[in-house]
Amino acid sequence: MIAIIDYGVGNLFSLQSSFAALGVQAVATRDAAVIRSADRLILPGVGAFADAAEKLRATGMDTLVCDAAAAGKPLLGICLGMQLLFDTSYEYGVHKGLGLLRGSIRPIADVIPAGLKIPQIGWNALQIQKETPLFKYISNGDHVYFVHSYYAADCGDALAATVEYGAPLTAAVADGNVFGCQFHPEKSGDVGLSILRAFCETEVPA
Amino acid sequence: MITKRIIPCLDVKNGRVVKGVNFEGLGDVASPVALAEYYSRCGADELVFYDITASAEGRALFTDILCETARRVFIPLTVGGGINTVDDFDRVLKCGADKVSVNSGAIRDPALVEAAAKRYGDQCVVLSVDIKRVDGAFRVFAKGGRENTGMEAIGWIKRCVAMGAGEIVVNSIDTDGVKQGFDLEMLAAVCQAVSVPVIASGGAGRIEDFITLFQTLPQVDAGLAASIFHFGEVAIRDLKAAMAAAGIPARL
Numbered sequence: 001m002i003a004i005i006d007y008g009v010g011n012l013f014s015l016q017s018s019f020a021a022l023g024v025q026a027v028a029t030r031d032a033a034v035i036r037s038a039d040r041l042i043l044p045g046v047g048a049f050a051d052a053a054e055k056l057r058a059t060g061m062d063t064l065v066c067d068a069a070a071a072g073k074p075l076l077g078i079c080l081g082m083q084l085l086f087d088t089s090y091e092y093g094v095h096k097g098l099g100l101l102r103g104s105i106r107p108i109a110d111v112i113p114a115g116l117k118i119p120q121i122g123w124n125a126l127q128i129q130k131e132t133p134l135f136k137y138i139s140n141g142d143h144v145y146f147v148h149s150y151y152a153a154d155c156g157d158a159l160a161a162t163v164e165y166g167a168p169l170t171a172a173v174a175d176g177n178v179f180g181c182q183f184h185p186e187k188s189g190d191v192g193l194s195i196l197r198a199f200c201e202t203e204v205p206a
Numbered sequence: 207m208i209t210k211r212i213i214p215c216l217d218v219k220n221g222r223v224v225k226g227v228n229f230e231g232l233g234d235v236a237s238p239v240a241l242a243e244y245y246s247r248c249g250a251d252e253l254v255f256y257d258i259t260a261s262a263e264g265r266a267l268f269t270d271i272l273c274e275t276a277r278r279v280f281i282p283l284t285v286g287g288g289i290n291t292v293d294d295f296d297r298v299l300k301c302g303a304d305k306v307s308v309n310s311g312a313i314r315d316p317a318l319v320e321a322a323a324k325r326y327g328d329q330c331v332v333l334s335v336d337i338k339r340v341d342g343a344f345r346v347f348a349k350g351g352r353e354n355t356g357m358e359a360i361g362w363i364k365r366c367v368a369m370g371a372g373e374i375v376v377n378s379i380d381t382d383g384v385k386q387g388f389d390l391e392m393l394a395a396v397c398q399a400v401s402v403p404v405i406a407s408g409g410a411g412r413i414e415d416f417i418t419l420f421q422t423l424p425q426v427d428a429g430l431a432a433s434i435f436h437f438g439e440v441a442i443r444d445l446k447a448a449m450a451a452a453g454i455p456a457r458l
Contacts, residue, residue, distance in 0.1 A: 013302040017277045047327050119329055121373065121403050122427065123251055123457045124208045143209065143457040145282060147329045165208060187282050187304060189246065 002026040002200065003038035007059045009080070010046040018186040018193060024200050035064045039204045040073060045080030049089040049105060049150070052080055053097060062098060069100050072205035074177045076134075082173065082180030083152060091150050100178050103155040108148070112166035119149040120169075123188075126161045132174035133202045134160065134181075137194035144171070144181075144188040144195075151182065177202070207455040210420050211251035211428035212442055213284075213405065214435040216241060219258045221267040223436070242275045245435070248442040250281065251457060254307065254430065257287030269301050276302020284332055290314065295322050299330070307332040307375060310348045312366060313355055323370025328402075333371035335363060337392060338379035344392060351379045359392075360399045367400045374400060375430060378408040385411025388419045388429070397425040405430050413440055413448045420454045 002019060004012055006028040019026035026042070029035060043065060045052050056062045069075045077085045086097045089105035097105070109118055123143040128135055146163065152170040161172040163182070173180040179199065185192035217224045222236040242253050255275070257268045265288065276283060285298040286307030295306045306326075312319050312333060323331045336347040337359045344359035363374055376396050378389030388409045397404050406419055407430040416429045434440045449456040 011299055011302070011304075013273075013300065014276055014280070014304075017302065018280060020277065021280070046329075117401055117403055117427070119372075120208060121329060122208045122211055146208075187280060189281050192280060 001038050002040045002042060003035045004028040004042045004044060005035065005061050005065060005081075006030045007052075007055045007061045009052045009055055010044050012044060014186040015042065015044055015078070018196055019200075022193060022197050022200065024197075030059055030061065032060070032064055035061075035068070038068070038073070040200065040202070041065060041068050041075045043075065043077040043081035043084060045078070045084060046147075047080060049080065049083060049091040049097075050093065050095045053084060053089075053095055056084065056098075066098055066100065069178055072177050074199060074202040074204060075100070075179065076199050077178075077180040078186070079148065079182060079184055082182055083150060085173075085178060085180050086152055089150070101152075101155065101158050101173060101175055101180070103152050103158070105150050106153045108151050108165065108167075108169060111151075111153075111169070116166045120146050120163075120165045122146065124163045124165060124183075126163065126171055127168065128161050129159050130157075130174070132160045132172070132179070134172065134174060134179050134195055134198050136198040136201070138191055138198075142191045144183040144185065144191055146171075146183045148182055152180075209251070209455045209457045210426075210449065211405075212249070212416070212445060212456075213252045213254055213428050213430040214245045214250050214442070215254040215256055215407075215430055215432040217256045217258050217432065218268055218271065218287075220261075220264045221271055224258065238271050239274050239278065241436075242279045245442065246279045246281050249446050249458065250442055251428070252282040252284065253279065254284045254286060255303075257285065259288070269297060272298060272301040272303060286332070286334055291318065292321050292325060295326060295330070299326065305330050305332050305373070307334045309334040309336065313346065313348050313357075316365070316369065319366050319371050320369040323372070328370045328372035331371050332373045332375060332405075333363065333366045334375040334377065335359060336377045336379055344395065347379060351377075351382075360395055363396060364399055367402055371402065373403045373405060373427075375405045375407050381409030382407075384409055385434070387411070387415040390419070390422055393419075393423055393426055397423060403427040407431070410434055410440070413445050416445055417448060417452050417454065420449065421452065
């Protein structure tokens with residue numbers, strides 16, 4: 001069973017629908033027992049980093065997510081949920097994330113040329129940087145749907161895919177059992193569903 | 207490169223798509239869910255569901271249809287029509303909409319744009335504007351283009367962007383239904399004024415109109431149309447292929 005962490009940030013309807021379409025059992029929950037019994041975790045999120053990080057801590061979800069990751073359970077952060085996996089964010093101040101991945105969240109305005117619109121909204125091509133189980137069913141250049149004004153910088157070896165928006169920006173990360181997508185797989189048509197399917201097939205600890 | 211988006215708009219009344227729909231191989235052509243699935247398969251980048259129902263029953267039916275669509279179609283969904291309060295945002299977002307488009311509701315109460323952007327983020331709030339030239343000036347029209355508000359359009363759009371509107375749909379009443387191409391002059395004026403994504407609407411009659419749009423105004427992010435897609439006058443697959451062949455970034 002997949003637990004979609006419900007900590008009051010964003011809309012989980014499409015994410016739940018995606019797993020239903022894949023025939024995979026997924027529940028949106030903030031129940032610690034359910035999260036502990038899940039095989040895999042999804043950390044969703046839209047909105048502001050500081051607000052979401054605060055809600056994660058206030059609901060105690062931060063510890064549950066970190067415990068699951070430490071136990072080797074596959075964890076997928078989506079959009080802001082991916083950004084929360086990192087050490088630090090520089091979105092309106094300096095804020096601490098979950099620290100599961102090295103790197104920091106910075107404004108795309110720092111690296112893209114002036115004149116490009118912020119946020120990046122729309123479909124853009126994935127430039128695969130390394131093999132990861134997440135990309136089992138997709139190809140380099142496949143399009144996915146982005147909505148973001150910040151990106152993960154200095155991800156090191158975790159960098160799995162970039163997207164070209166005036167500069168190469170982090171599109172996906174993978175480090176062992178911890179995965180993240182800056183784009184919305186639940187809004188990225190068949191390509192997105194294929195990524196979610198691949199996540200459902202990643203190995204879980206015995 | 208980020209691709210230029212092609213967005214079919216479905217007008218829904220009492221649970222059915224209005225404006226005739228004419229496709230081979232599509233069973234229930236008036237079913238918004240079936241049509242949405244069909245467009246998604248054909249390569250539509252996003253869908254707009256426009257609720258033109260007046261009754262409460264129709265509204266409930268609309269949200270049912272929206273939920274059913276979001277269960278089956280995994281591309282961004284924008285909902286418009288009858289959005290007057292933050293509660294209206296809530297109602298459609300819960301059913302799987304990603305963005306909500308406001309038009310007359312924002313004219314009646316501009317604070318709606320700010321309140322919704324604060325609660326759901328700028329990316330969620332789409333400002334739709336019906337614009338018509340009156341004595342050479344761009345004026346905002348309300349109530350589906352029937353009523354001149356007297357407001358100057360560019361100023362109105364800038365004001366809404368400052369309040370948090372994350373995208374602008376520019377619907378030119380002057381070119382709407384004429385099928386002679388998008389209103390490039392009006393769109394250029396809007397693109398010059400704001401830095402959020404601009405979606406062109408009104409006037410497309412053939413594939414070449416989209417090519418001209420994106421080549422003349424690379425700042426425009428998306429093209430929206432309704433009947434030319436519904437009647438099969440423009441097939442989305444052919445349109446995407448033609449865009450790619452013309453060097454316009456497109457998701458095939």
